[in-house]
Amino acid sequence: MQRCLECAKKEPDRPCVECQYFVQLSPLRRVPSPPVRVLLEDEHGRQYPARILVLNTTEFGLETEAPVPGRYVIRLQENLWVEVAGVPFKGKNNVHVFDILCVHRKQGTARRLSREEYQLLAGSAGELIQEISRHLPEHLQDLVREKLLAEVEKSELINALRVGKVMKYEGGRFRYLSGQADLDLPMEEAEKLMRQAIRQAEHRREVIISADGQKVFDLHGVPFDHRSGGLLAFDITEVIEKERKMHQQEMQAYREAIAAVTGGRLYLVNSGEMEKVISEGTELARGEVRQTHDIPEARRAMREALPVLDSRRQHAIALCLTEALANALKHAGGGCWQARQSGDTVRIIVQDRGPGIKTSELARATLMQHYSTKNSLGCGFTLMLYYADHLYLNTGPSGTALALDFGVVPAGRLKPDKTNERG
């Protein structure tokens, strides 16, 4: 019998299944809880019950009476079995390391567990999927497991999934099977989803927000037959919150970088801040642009509404309005504009409902001269950055809003020595 000296010294009474000696410590080492029950089968067909205490993609830590060394087969699913060999000098009592020699799948063989197989055994989603499929009619089990795994993989939420609930739906009623019992699901929505899944005889997925708006659930409906199915529910509230925070941090970094590069003149703002920017001051004029012809019209209407300014300022404002409107027309098929005044500042605002500037494109679109995602000179932002004193930009999938500030001194208040600018 082998002893792990390190653990024996520290805590003589505890098994050392989690220590480095046993299964190499790596990001892929997992301790399934509870341990996964499997059967080891030797070449003569003798079977030994075993429990997977710890695993990575190339080794299992098994608790079993099976003799070590020795070669065994572990059947995980109909089409998935693993050949293992006990490592005699690694382990103690009934707990030993088993090397994964070969993984047999429907599609072929491999030397290690794939990500899906590994997660099937290690991750909470895997356990849940195992659990739910245990109650399925046999001919559906593999199919449903495969589909669910693919779906859960796709959702990219797998790593953050911790709690879940599995229920069976039959004859209009839900029966609790496993998982977190106190997960308070929106049952009305869940029933709708199950009815759809069963009627259409296919897997349905929906993300639903609880009635109080506090929780977000990822619901999967799996039809078993024409009148029953399984419901798999994950609470993804934390995941959503985490994603939102990451997005905020990313935007904050962009804001700071862009503000710094533009000498504090271009600000990326959120929609709340934009609301405020848009509502300040008093409105001088507004209009809409749907075709190129509307742009000179907008320029004319704005010139008429502006106070009398020196011609250079007037020209700068007209040019910036034109560039912003041309962008809205090109990228969003049109938009609306307004001119507002607050004290000695004229603010031009252009809004559209286009797809927005992608975050990854933002810096290039706003800061790089001659960068254009459409076929154009790509200098609209260059000009706006040059002429406007401050720019506020809010962009996202529901549209883009751009506000440009121009400090103006109405011509009536110009000092005599400056009036020569007006020719």
Next chain:
Amino acid sequence: MDVYVDRGVCRVVLNGELDVETVAQLQEVVGKVEEHTLEVDLSGVSFVDSTGLKSLLDISNDWRQKGGQMLILRPQPDVAEVMRLVGLDRLLAQNTAPGGEER
């Protein structure tokens, strides 16, 4: 828009605003020109936007490819500044006549 032809030189005199709305007219007129040298007189143009500048650049490139030359004449100061800002003055350097001498 006025067009004068004299001894292999075509001079197009523009008036008003050259922008996303009017570039098509300019391109249509210029498309019929067959002379070696094309002069675009901007003295009557009070406003040019980036679309207008793009079409000037395109026309200039066309002319150069055909072995001819294009000159931009007498842009007003505001227009000249915009051309300078987007670097068009450098792109057209070899065939841009000095301008802005009168308003």
